[in-house]
Amino acid sequence: MAPRTSAKICGMGHSMKRKEDPRFLQGKGNYIDDFTRPGMLWLDIVRSPIAYGKIVNIDTSKALEIDGVLAVLTGKDLEAYNLHWMPTLMSDTQMVLPTDTVMYQAQEVAGVIATSRYAAADGVAAVEVEYEAMTPVMDPFKALEDDAPVLRTDKEGQEDNLIWHWEAGDKEATDKIFDEADVVVREKMHVPRIHVASIETCGCLADFNPVEGHLTVYMTTQAPHAIRTVLALVAGHVGLSEEKIRVVSPDIGGGFGGKVPVYPGYVIAIAASVVLGKPVKWIEDRMENLQADSFARDYHMDAEVAADASGKIRALRIKTLADHGYADAQAAPSKFPAGLFSICTGSYDMENAYAEVDAVYTNKPPGGVAYRCSFRVTEAVHCLERIVDTLAHKVGKDPAQLREENFIPKEAFPYHSPLGWEYDSGDYQAAMDKAKEMIGYDDLRREQAEKRERGELMGIGVCSFTEVLGAGPSKDFDILGIKMFDSAEVRVHPTGKAIARFGTKSQGQGHETTYAQIIAEELGLPAAHVQVEEGDTDTAPYGLGTYASRSTPTAGAAGVMAARQIREKAAKIAAHLLEVGEEDLEWEPGTFSVKGAPDKSVSIQDCAFAAYTNLPEGMEPGMEATNYYDPPNLTFPFGTYICVVDIDRGTGEVSVRRFVAVDDCGNIINPMIVQGQIHGGLTQGLGPALYEEMTYDEDGNNLAGSFMDYLVPTAVETPAWETGHTVTPSPHHPLGAKGVGESATVGAPPAIANAVVDALAHLGVTHMEIPIRPDRVWGVLNARGVAK
Amino acid sequence: MIPPPFDYHAPGSLEEALTLLGRLDDAKVMSGGQSLLPMLKLRLATPANIVDIGRVPGLDSISEEGGYLRIGALVTETALEENATVAARYPILLDTAKVIADPLVRNRATICGNVAHGDPANDHPATMIALRATMVATGPDGERSIGVDDFFHGLFMTALQPGEILTEIRIPSPGQHSGGAYLKLERKVGDYAVAGAAVHLTLDEEGTVTQAGIGLTNLGMAPIRASAAEEVLTGQHFGDHSGLRGAFRRVREAIARTPSDDELIAAASQAAADATDPVADRRGSVDYKRNMARVLTTRAIHKALERAAARTPAGG
Amino acid sequence: MARHNVTVTVNGEAHTREVDSRLLLVHLIRDELALTGTHIGCDTTHCGACTVLVDGVPTKSCTVLAVQADGAEIGTVEGLAGADGMNALQEGFMQEHGLQCGFCTPGMLMTGTALLAANANPSEAEIREAISGNLCRCTGYVNIVKAVQYAAAKTAADGAGEDN
Structure with missing residues (x-):
């Protein structure tokens, strides 16, 4: 979609270079x-x-x-x-x-x-x-056994190590489908404890x-x-x-x-x-950061899918044990203790689903946080996208084809999922088509068949995820009772420059640039003239912060609404300056002109000056607006990722040869920044898929407490990511935008895991636990007699 | 992470350094500091004194003379990587340097430090075993030479005495028909080896292995010489099976069940694996590590043979 | 614990300080000289956020004592931009979106500076190898590679222009 504004204004759709970069590039950041x-x-x-x-x-x-x-x-x-x-x-x-x-x-x-x-x-x-x-309790399954010592003796009434039990869906109806289904597949999987390991502690x-x-x-x-x-x-x-x-x-x-x-x-x-x-x-130093700060994930999932003989998915059932460590210190500000785990039905239309989670205390550090994802979405997507491959394997279908046959059709949106979500928009087949085309899917399958003949191990992994983010509608989301709205306060100065303050907080996402572009889009002021501020509670409007890809869906929307209020006022001023009625005005970004007389016009800057100097009778001076935006729904970005891996039969090493990511995050504010977010998210999906894991021995010693053993991928392990996108706007966001920062972290691990399993599928392998370490792969190869 | 208090000394000559080491209690020698400083920051080492030999002149040269490649105490991994003689005649050393830590660490880390640290996870010791290097230690009574097989005593333990500095490593110059390779399996850049194998083969005019050197990394409490594996290879002829010689060989193989190249290499590699005594950790199980010793040894033998075959007599 | 007089020339300016034996170079730069562009990201010499040039050689300044740097020329991120603004490498990072949170960026810039000084036209593989001691958690490295390539191309084009 071509940008609506000129390069000078630099509104939505422009790859504006980041306003924050010069200070970071010259050592003048303030960390x-x-x-x-x-x-x-x-x-x-x-x-x-x-x-x-x-x-x-x-x-x-x-x-x-x-x-x-x-x-x-x-x-x-x-x-x-x-x-x-x-x-x-x-x-x-x-x-x-x-x-x-x-x-x-x-x-x-x-x-x-x-x-x-x-x-x-x-x-x-x-x-x-x-x-x-x-003696510490390190195994969450043992923590629930009758003879396990009760760890939280400080909590009145706590008689075991169960923190909570949560469930979603219709158990009875789901069980009934399983009882009568042609095909049932089951995988037990652990999405292990990991750590965000931001480079700044x-x-x-x-x-x-x-x-x-x-x-x-x-x-x-x-x-x-x-x-x-x-x-x-x-x-x-x-x-x-x-x-x-x-x-x-x-x-x-x-x-x-x-x-x-x-x-x-x-x-x-x-x-x-x-x-x-x-x-x-x-x-804190790095070891403190890794050993004591909040972990992420640590979900032990037992998943089953019921399908008919052709592979049409009918129902999903997941039983989960969540290891929370010593305290439930999750950052999951929703009414649901397991966060948004109930997105687990993903991109597929099915009759019913049932998910349950038991959370337990152990002697591990408390948590967890959502490592670059909305709360528990990564776990849900990994579980579903892995077991869908198991189903494809079972019914003898290509995993891409099986996905396509089960996709929620684009006509079905807004779609009501069996576990209660209303997906705002989607066109899953479009993303799949684009990803297959970019990577040359059919050729890869031919190459794989030839290599298999020669005994070489190559795999192709597909993942078609649906994300849920932008927390959130106040009916479902709060932190200690505070609703999960977010806010913007926009003030235009007499000379037509502006300051915009938000309740969120950038950590590298480039808010100083994208928020300025949002204001530019709505007011026609050059984004270069919009100063963005966040993070100081004395000056910024109250907001709930930046995580769960919520900035654009919430504070970004608030910025739009505040700017629109200002534009309404500016229209009144323009009518006053042009001595016409408001209804006689036309708006092009930055300019009000008289209908039929385009040479009679005033700029938004003229209006700003007049707001302080030449007001219509009775109008309050100044030009500013504040908006607190409570989104009507979450946004549901999606995508299809395809990954190609080669496996060394001698060492078990997996190398990611190619990785294509096609994302759909609705309308795009800054394509350059969106692509950067995808690159980063993919790398934080690669890490947990192949390298990162926080483990403990039975005495409770952390075995990955420094960068010696908590393995963050370098430029050498990381492949040259290939990205593409489709655009399916959100119907409820004022700009049609969705969040994007975390899609790739969610979608990448199952794509990589599926590729490895695909390489080994002819050996009867249906699942590999992540991280897929060389020794794990070699163990499988050795057990099946194909290790060299 | 903050180092504990210590006193720092920067002698301007080797004599001064040795005098300081003789005089000071609880002193530790530092060259590049890339192993020592992290240990200090983690407070795994708490010496009262550090003697930094970084400013001692004359210890930073690489030269080939008198039948040896001589590597001074202050030669960094980067200097080794950039040295033309090493690139042309000692590719195994280049292999080794390139997989140590990361390029920034290699800018300061020294070869002698890597060896003197006595860490079986370090990479150069295996290569020095394969190359049959000699360690030159300088102490109050002057220089003494220590063969590599007498140098490594155990985890962080070497033949170096208190008051001694590893001032030079001497590597015998390779024969005309020789080649070597070092292969390391690591989880990612910057990791210690899951396993590493260094193989250096010297061949005669006819292409028969006259001497084999095989060293292994991080597969026991000290760097390992795979002697039995070396014996398997010594006296064998690999590769070119064409012409009359090849015909004889094929006949011998057929009649006397002489093992094929692949069988010999597999036997040597298995012998190397059998020489290991790894512990299970996050890098893998004992079984995995033993097998990786085998796989890497096989690959390193092939690469060493390739390199030996590719070397022209003129080029040395 | 002994104190030592240390003189370092940082970005062309000489500084003398009396420091403890154990003071790390990164703390001399950050705490004593107030040049906070150089960062600290780990304890074990893995992340490279503290990378500076010591006599032109990219070095993890958390793993060097200040006293070891006595007499050295130190280059930090603050010294990259000239009177006419950011240099080609800094510009490359901005144009190619080679940074997000900016925390690893100074280390990447110093490593990239040394790489380009030694190799005016590095391949993608050479760039990836050169920056493999610098961890980035935001960018996925793709655009950092492009940023270095941008600087190489721009420097080559500028050089060709001067030759004409």
Whole structure:
């Protein structure tokens, strides 16, 4: 679709170069560790080496002898202020610092406050903690057995390790279909615990002004406003009421969901600043980040599909065990404890479905966050897209063809899924056709057949996912009761330049550019003249933040609505300036002209000047508007990904030869940025598919606690992604746009896994657990006698 | 991650360095620092003193003289990669350097440091075993040479004594008909080896293997020499089975069941696998690692034979 | 713990500081010299966010002591742009969308600078190998490769122009 605006205005559809880039490219970004304050102190944290045990004694004397170490805060110290615990976003509770028991390895045990980061680190090394170790519960299945020790003895009425049970769909009707179906396939699969591992770790600078009783927290948060409210709720009783708290989220070095939660380190830094009356900075290191910050996924799924003999899917049934670690600290702000897992019926029309999830406590760090996806969508899509391949294999059909035969037809939108979603729009066949054409699907199948004859292992994997994002409609989504709207505040200055502030927070998505383009699209002001600000709770309108690909669907829409309010006012001013009736005006981006007399016109800039200098009688001066947008529905982007892999029969190594991603995210604001989001998402899908996994031994030791073993793909492992798109606008978003940031993370893992399984399908292989490590593949090859 | 406190010393000469090492308690030698500094930051090492030999002159040269390639203590992996003699005559060294850590680390990491660290996961030790290198240690009483087979004693343990510095590695210059290769299986760039195999073969005029060197990486508590595998290959003739010689060979194979090339290489590779003693970890099971020793040895033998065949006598 | 006088020339400007033996070069640059464009992303020398040029050689500054750099010429991201604005590599990153959150970007730029100094026209494989010690979590590397290629092409075109 050709852009409606000129390159000068640079509205929707232009690949505008990013406004934020010059500062990042010249070393002038402002990330959390770049902030400093006179007299600033440093916090470093003593962490538990064991996964479960009693704290017998904490001896701080040697630490306090170190030059520069000023204080050591323990749980007992915080207990005096009732700040030793905090609520999670799921209304569970979590320790800030323990008073008697540690529940996972790397848990915060004490905070050392010192005059430098070096002295603080020495202090941490010198704090002596004596533990009485207990046997941890690491296996979530064992956690539910009758003889398992109850871990959350601090919670009244908690008599086992079950956190909650959730279900969706009609069990009886679904079971009935399974009973009578021609074909039933079943796979058990684990989408393992992973970590976002943004290259910038978390941190904050808490600056309490004891004279004014005012707290400023500079903090790597994706949701500054929500954090301010949480802080006020947690610390209101010690005098920190909401008007005295300012949260500033500066430039963020990658978020991906990991910078949504409140971590104990933040609270300890704030408590230390309040107690000492000095600015206190906390920057976690990589090992702390990987070992203690929120994980993602960790769903054990038992999935079944019922179909007729031709492979027409009739029903889906999934039983899931979710390992939440020591606390349910999910960042899943919906009414559904398992988030949007019920999107699991995906792109396929079926008669019925039933999904259930049991969440359990174990001695692992609490979580989880949605690593670059809407809450639990990745798990759902992986489960479905894997088992659909098992079905194709069972009925002897090409996996692409089987998908096509089961797609929800484009005429069926808006489509009501068996588990209760209303998909806004879709044309799944178009994306499939484009992906097959781009990769040369039929030729690849021929090549595969020839290679199989020669004993070479090559596989082609297909995934046709449906995403659900843009949380969200207030009927279903809130954080601690706060509805999941988002906001924009647009002000046009007398000279026709503008500032636009939003309740979200960019972490690399390029909001300063795309939001400016949205305002440009609606007002006809050059995007270059629109300054975008986010992240400072003192200035930005209240919003719920950026995650779950919600910025464009919510705050972006709010920006549109605010700009439209301004345009309505501008139209009145234009009519006044042109001395005609409003109904006699025509609007082209940037210009009001008189119908039939195009030379009689005024620009939006003229109108802005007049809003301050030459108003119609009775009109309020100024030109600004605020909008809080509560979306009527979520958006449902989709796509088809096709992946080609080659497998080394000697070593089991999988190499991704080609990967084509065709995405449909509705109307596109900035094609360059959308493509960049897809590239990044694909790479964060490649990681979990082949490399990334957070594992523990039975004693509770983290086995992937640094970048030595938590394997983030480099440029060498990452293939040259090929992208394409189709456009099916969202009918309810004011720009027809959908979110896009996370589709690729969701769609890539099953495409890669399906390709590997496809390469081995003739050996009778129907499933491989991710990450598909070389040793796992070799094990399969060796067992089937084909390892070289 | 902050290193513990220590004192730092930067001697300007080898004599000064040795004097410092003799005088200071609990001192650790640092060259490139790419292994030591991460250990300090993790506080896995807490020496009271660090003697940085980075400013000692005369230790940064690579030269081929007197029948040896001599690699000084401060020669970096990058310098090795960029050296024309190494590229032309010691491709196995180039193979090895290129798969160590990542290019930025290799800009500072040294070959001698990689060897002196005594880490069986490091890559150069296996290659030095294959090449039958000699380690030159300099201490208060002067230089002494240590054969590679006497150098590695165990996990982070070597023949280097306190007060000694590994100042040079000497690698015998390859014969006219020789070739070698190092292959490493890693999970991704920057990883230690799941397994690694270094193979260096010296052939006579007729193409018979006169000496075989096979070293293995990260498959035991120390780098491993696969002696039995070397014996399998020694005295064998590979490759060119054309002409009269080939005809004889085929007849011998038929009558006396002389093993074929592939059978010999498979036997050697199995012997290499049998020499390993790996532990199961996130890189794989014991069975997997043993098999990878076998697979990599096979591939390295083939590559070494190819290289030996490709070398022209004039080019050396 | 001994203190040492260290003189480094950073982006052409000489600085002398008295530092502890154990001070890491990255902390000298960030905390003492307030050049915060150089970042820290890991503890184990894997991520490359701290990459600077030490006498022209791209180096992970979290794995070098400040005292080791005494007398060295250090290049950081702050020194790349000239009086006439961003250089060809910076421009390439902007034109090809080679950055998103920007955190790994300074390290990528310094590695890319050294690569182009040694190899004016690197292949895609050479670029990918050269940046394999710099982790990026946002871009998927495709556009970083293109950014380096952009700079190579622009520099070649500018050079050809000067020859005429």
